[in-house]
Amino acid sequence: MMDPQQWKQWHAEHERRLADPHGFLAVTSLNFLTDEPQRFADAPGSWSTGPDGVVVDLAEGETLTVDGATVTGRYSFGVLAERTGIDAVSGDAVIEVAKRGGFDIVRPRHPDHPLRTRFRGVPAYEPTAAWVVAGRYVPSGTPRQVTVGAAVEGLEHVYESPGRVEFEVRGTPLALTVFNGRAPGELFALFTDETSGVTTYAANRSLAIDPPDADGVVVLDFNRATNLPCAYTEFATCPLPPPENRLPVAVEAGEKIPYEHLAVA
Incomplete structure (x- = not known):
């Protein structure tokens, strides 16, 4: 089940971390x-x-x-x-x-950087249960090193991928290459979709995924798809999604193009 109040609390905390006095909005x-x-x-x-x-x-x-x-x-x-x-x-x-x-x-x-002091939150789609999707984690056996591009031209990042997550949206079978998350067992995916560059940030969004259960079942809560720092500042070196993570559907959930990016677009 998707609890709108829990989502609001989660998003408020996400915005608080983003606006930290020494967070990415403070980078000069x-x-x-x-x-x-x-x-x-x-x-x-x-x-x-x-x-x-x-x-x-x-x-x-x-x-x-x-x-x-x-x-x-x-x-x-x-x-x-x-x-x-x-x-x-x-x-x-x-x-x-x-x-x-x-x-x-x-x-x-620097805490007094205007990008931070003028921050007014992150626009997002209204959360909906329709974008809480069950998936299946498929381990690759031997984790592989995946090289992806970066928001800074000429830069590359290498992440370890333990497998992929398969799921379905409106009858369309889809899959995401996933990387190891911050805590043991956690995963995350970098992706784009048909909303990218239209209502959501063009280069990437990130989705954290809780550890799979004993049967490999995971929950993809796209309401919690977030922008990476490069959506706000040119001084971030964010990774780009691997090519296979460009989803051929419109994921109308999660964070949208930031106000800051719209202001200079």
Whole structure:
């Protein structure tokens, strides 16, 4: 059953996380590091990367706080693993140091960024039980590495896919390649559909899926299909769906094109 009140609570919490003072709406730039030191207008220090990882050289009077300790001068963040990062604090800003698509990046987050301060929520379809769909999880036996594109041209992401989910919409058999979710057993799918670029964001949406039951049954609640950060900001490196996840139906459920994207379209 689909409880509209539960959906409203879930969506309100999703919007709250999105509007966090140091969330994606607070990002003010996306900077790819090289072996040549670079300074950025929205972060202290001169930044570079190499075989030993990310390094920042802080000038006199510049400081960062890393893991609660104040650092000055030259500081090494070390070699970062893919999709990991370290947050360094500078005043009321957080300087995200991360690895995405094989590249070391610096992504400052300032709470007073207009994209965040003017945020007014995310438009979405009214939730309906019609878009709570039963599916069947089909494991692939050996998990496979799937390479997908990214919102940033020239960037690629690699995700492990343990299988796919098969389901049916209005008599049409469909399937989604799924990736491992945040917690053990959880899954998620990146997809587009016939609403993409019309009423929903063109590049992608994401759907979290609870672990399959003992018989492999899963529930696809498309009312909870969400935008990725790239729907709001050009400073996100979001993954794109694999080609097979372009659904030939209109999924009129979940989040729509953000107000922020419509304002600049």
